[in-house]
Amino acid sequence: MSRDPRDTLRVVGGATLDRVDADAVRDAAGHLDAAAASLRSAAWDCSEAGRALERAVWTPAPWGEADPARPARLRRAGTLAGDTAGALGARAAVCTTLADRLRRAAGLYTHAESLAEQAVGAGVTVVAGAVGLGVTGFLRSPAGLPALLTGAAGLVVLSAAAPDPDMPRPAPPPSPSPAEDGDRGGWLLRTAAPFVDEALAGAGVGVALAAPDLAAGDLSVTGGARVLSAAVSAVLGSRPVHVDLVEPGEFDTGPPAGDHRPLADVEEALARTADLYPHGSGVPGRPTPGAPPGTVAVQEVVRADGSSSWTVLIPGTQALLSPANPFDVDTDLDLMAHRSADVADGVVQALADAGARPDEPVVLVGHSLGGIAAVALASSPAFRRRHRVGGVVTAGAPTATFRTPPGVPVLHLETTEELVSPLDGRSSTENPATADRVTVGRDLADSDDPVDRSASGGVATAHSVATHLRTLEHARALDSVQVAGVVGRIDRLLDGDRAETRYYRVRRG
Known part of the structure; x- marks a missing residue:
């Protein structure tokens, strides 16, 4: 209904x-x-x-x-x-x-789920755990290791053979119209989506059980991510991370609009984060700047009293495995494993180059991989020794395994059908809940809005920044006290009298 x-x-x-x-x-x-x-x-x-x-x-x-x-x-x-x-x-x-x-x-x-759903969820967890255990056990066997190396090498070759990431990428095809909703297998996504968190939870435990040494004894999705991260790192090795200032001419159509205007609110911060994708934001009404791959934005906002705050905008995954662009699955695994990650290192370097001082608050805004990086940095004692975290905003990111510091306003936006937020084995209702940390989750398939129904039929549309912006719009309209509390505190740090935005390309090599 x-x-x-x-x-x-x-x-x-x-x-x-x-x-x-x-x-x-x-x-x-x-x-x-x-x-x-x-x-x-x-x-x-x-x-x-x-x-x-x-x-x-x-x-x-x-x-x-x-x-x-x-x-x-x-x-x-x-x-x-x-x-x-x-x-x-x-x-x-x-x-x-x-x-x-x-x-x-x-x-x-x-009993938020029916007894039937609970039974199915439990079954999915057990089956996924058995699969994860079996696959990882095979890969660690004498026959499995060559298979792992061959597969990883194949991924590297495919990535190297892919079009040059510096070349402009065509805009994605338009989303299906509401009339097309459900005509292409969207029903399967809507049916399976509620059980993805259980499936990932079981798979993570199974992978960790098969390689407890690599999982460091952590029998969870985090432990499973450690196993996979270690396997990929063993093949690809470690590469240094650098940041380069992006000049205006390096954008296909010029820097994003309003880059010298303060971010007035969380919505604008998310929309400008989406602008950093090479293929454009996908947010209706916004231009496609064509940012270089691996670009992050660092904005300094100055107020009349001379005080400054900073905002870092971090987009999501842009490649499978890339020798140059760290916005890839390798970094996703590192972040999920709570390991040092290239994108997080790049953000630290970008803030240092921009001149952010330890006493000036930093708001971290990220979509997908960028959201994991944002909450990982906020949870890192090493990062907090260098910078004062003022707030965190994530959209479509699995963040439940991280613990953010008390006193820092945090907002998470998630949808069931995107299949990305539950990659940590947790649904939106299982995210940590404190006075400072709020998660807004939504089942798009239950909405009577035809745009939501259409978005629920595809992972890309359900995961898009545009969809998460609609979720925030509905939460604002609902006058949610919890949402207004954290968003209002973050909004105050984003606004100011004048701003300067610098763009940095994070690269490996």
Whole structure:
């Protein structure tokens, strides 16, 4: 059943609301039941008092007493008693209704999935774990190692044979129209998407179990990523990372519009992050600058009082395996494994070259791989010794395994159908939730917006920055206290009186 897009939002974390404690909700329902029982008892007593007063009207007055107004007063008192009984009974009914609704809500939070979905999810986890264990065990066998080396070499050859990454890339084909929604297998994506986190969780455990030494004993998706990262690094080796200042003429059509204007809000920061892709942002109404591969943006915002803050915009994966561009799967694995990653090193170098000082706050904004890099840097004590983290914004990034520092506002935007955010084996509701860290998740397939429905039929469209911007738009329109809290704190760091944006190309070699 389709719903209003705002009804598809799942907001986790924030200053006012934290994760729901289902037991506490049930306790509250119990208190309401007790209150309803007390109110019903009081209503009964009032009813009995009213009936007694009515009988007293017809009872002769004691001998010697003569009060002609006595019957009228008794009738009035009886009426008041009856009215009070009715009001108390109504309040008892309201308490009972609220108690039932609280219990229903507790049940929804406790059993967000149906029993059938839970059973399927458990099965997917077990099967994926067995597959991960078997495949990794084979690759570590005498026959498997040559297969691994041959496969990795083949990937390198394919990457080298691919078109020159410096050449302009054509714009992606337009998204299917709403009329085409579901005609090309989108139903399969929508059906499988809710179980991707379980599948990845199981696969990660299986891979880590097959190579516990490489996983450093971590039987999780992070441990599995360590195994894969170590395998790829053994083939490709280590390469130094450099950053070069990108000149305006290196963009296909010139630097992104507004690069000397402060980023007014989180939406603008995300849109400009999408501009850094060589093939353009995919955000409707925005030009295609044609940034060189591996480009990040560093903006300094200066205010009237002379204070500065910085914003780093980091795009996502741009290659499978590349000898020159670190925005590839090799870096994805390094970041997921919590290892030193080339893109993160490039961001550190870019900030140093731009002149960011340790006391000036830095906001890290990233999409996909860039989002993992942003939250990894914010979680890194070494990075925080060099820079004061002012805020983090991620869109379509698996970030649940990282712990961000308290006091830093963090916003995560995720969709179920993109299949990227759950790569850490966690759904959006399982992300860490604190007063400073908020995740906004959404099931696009449940939305009655035809644009959302169309986007839910393809991983690329579900994962696009444009889709995540719509999610943030709906969260803003919903007046979510949690979202407004963290976004407002980040917005204040993005805005200022004047700005200067520098573009850096991060490269290997």
